Amino acid sequence: MEPQNLIARRIAQELRSGMLVNLGIGIPTLVANYVPAGVNVFFQSENGLIGTGPVPEPGLTQPLLTDAGGQPVTALPGACAFDSAMSFGLIRGGHLDMTVLGGLQVDEQGRLANWMIPGKMVPGMGGAMDLVTGAKRVVVAMQHTARGKPKIVRQCSLPLTSARPVDLVVTELAVISFAACRATLVETAPGVKVGDVLTQTEAKLCVPDHVPNMTL
Amino acid sequence: MKTISLQEAVRLIPDGASLMVGGFMAVGSPERLIDELVRQGKRDLTIVANDTARPGIGIGKLVSAGLLRKAIVSHIGLNPETRQQMIAAKIEVELGPQGTLIERVRCGGFGLAAVLTPTGVGTVVEQGKRKLDVGGKDYLLETALRADFALVQAFLADYLGNLSYALTARNFNPVIAMAADTVIVTADHIVPVGVIAPDHVATPAPVVDYVVANN
Numbered sequence: 001m002e003p004q005n006l007i008a009r010r011i012a013q014e015l016r017s018g019m020l021v022n023l024g025i026g027i028p029t030l031v032a033n034y035v036p037a038g039v040n041v042f043f044q045s046e047n048g049l050i051g052t053g054p055v056p057e058p059g060l061t062q063p064l065l066t067d068a069g070g071q072p073v074t075a076l077p078g079a080c081a082f083d084s085a086m087s088f089g090l091i092r093g094g095h096l097d098m099t100v101l102g103g104l105q106v107d108e109q110g111r112l113a114n115w116m117i118p119g120k121m122v123p124g125m126g127g128a129m130d131l132v133t134g135a136k137r138v139v140v141a142m143q144h145t146a147r148g149k150p151k152i153v154r155q156c157s158l159p160l161t162s163a164r165p166v167d168l169v170v171t172e173l174a175v176i177s178f179a180a181c182r183a184t185l186v187e188t189a190p191g192v193k194v195g196d197v198l199t200q201t202e203a204k205l206c207v208p209d210h211v212p213n214m215t216l
Numbered sequence: 217m218k219t220i221s222l223q224e225a226v227r228l229i230p231d232g233a234s235l236m237v238g239g240f241m242a243v244g245s246p247e248r249l250i251d252e253l254v255r256q257g258k259r260d261l262t263i264v265a266n267d268t269a270r271p272g273i274g275i276g277k278l279v280s281a282g283l284l285r286k287a288i289v290s291h292i293g294l295n296p297e298t299r300q301q302m303i304a305a306k307i308e309v310e311l312g313p314q315g316t317l318i319e320r321v322r323c324g325g326f327g328l329a330a331v332l333t334p335t336g337v338g339t340v341v342e343q344g345k346r347k348l349d350v351g352g353k354d355y356l357l358e359t360a361l362r363a364d365f366a367l368v369q370a371f372l373a374d375y376l377g378n379l380s381y382a383l384t385a386r387n388f389n390p391v392i393a394m395a396a397d398t399v400i401v402t403a404d405h406i407v408p409v410g411v412i413a414p415d416h417v418a419t420p421a422p423v424v425d426y427v428v429a430n431n
Contacts, residue, residue: 064243083388084391124267125314126314130335133336
């Protein structure tokens with residue numbers, strides 16, 4: 001399985017029926033492809049929609065119905081549309097059960113940097129800071145390393161997205177939990193040894209006696 | 217509310233004006249007003265909006281034409297021209313969290329001086345801002361935003377200026393309609409009074425100054 005799809009598939013197992021969930025751009029978007037059978041969640045799109053559905057079939061696009069990247073989407077039965085103040089009221093006000101976001105770095109305490117690389121990439125934070133600050137549960141979907149360098153680090157060298165720590169990081173190698181602000185290795189990917197994860201992680205990880213494989 | 221031609225509406229806007237512009241990645245942006253701003257070559261504009269879209273659509277057209285002096289937005293990542301002009305110091309870009317930006321606009325329209333938000337605490341966003349402890353938790357004081365003009369895109373506008381919006385084209389539009397000295401509206405459809413049921417009016421007519429006539 002492609003690393004991105006493995007990550008998305010593992011994160012999809014965190015979904016529970018009735019949740020309101022916001023998916024970021026990139027790997028997080030793929031999570032919608034792996035919602036387990038029988039689990040019904042509402043996906044929010046921060047441009048003003050709850051009930052975002054799959055990409056429409058050719059010829060059925062509606063120009064006023066788009067995702068946060070401006071791409072056409074559909075709306076599922078029960079969908080609702082609203083303005084940006086309501087959209088971020090939902091996000092910041094504690095109404096969003098889970099957000100899944102991409103990451104550039106996560107530090108030992110679970111603090112995320114994902115919105116800029118000074119001098120290189122300054123896209124703006126968009127909704128990321130509100131999402132990390134306000135969602136009940138924050139899950140990061142990212143590759144374990146970038147050009148061979150660890151992305152789970154002692155201290156973020158890139159500007160933080162929020163002071164609030166994330167709850168879970170899922171990579172193609174491991175699932176790392178940040179409950180109580182301690183980085184704990186809770187699962188490894190199939191075929192990946194604990195030692196493999198540790199050598200590719202800069203942050204100090206707590207390793208329980210038994211670390212199970214991800215079940216996908 | 218008055219009806220006005222597209223050309224007359226944009227003639228009201230002087231060089232150097234501040235504009236709030238509806239739209240999210242150009243969905244729900246007032247494209248006719250934007251095209252006319254480009255045609256009349258307005259200069260040194262300040263915009264308050266969600267993003268600068270892409271080259272060739274929505275606010276991206278204002279960027280390409282070099283009409284902007286300042287952009288107060290949450291995202292420029294999909295418009296490389298904004299980035300180039302920012303690096304060349306042709307545009308000043310003030311980036312803020314999207315939820316904070318829309319709340320600052322809401323404050324501007326709702327008679328509030330500022331809002332206290334947890335978003336941005338402990339990040340570079342807090343630089344130069346007051347931080348207040350309320351009930352043992354830190355919040356940033358983010359001040360209200362207003363503009364000279366709001367350029368609003370509605371789905372329906374009735375003959376009195378009541379507005380309703382459609383799907384994800386709503387976004388910033390009903391909020392900016394409250395926060396500018398002069399509110400100019402273009403609509404997908406101009407309809408008789410009563411077509412928009414009272415419960416479905418999202419922007420009440422008294423806040424609308426001009427509805428741009430159909431061609």
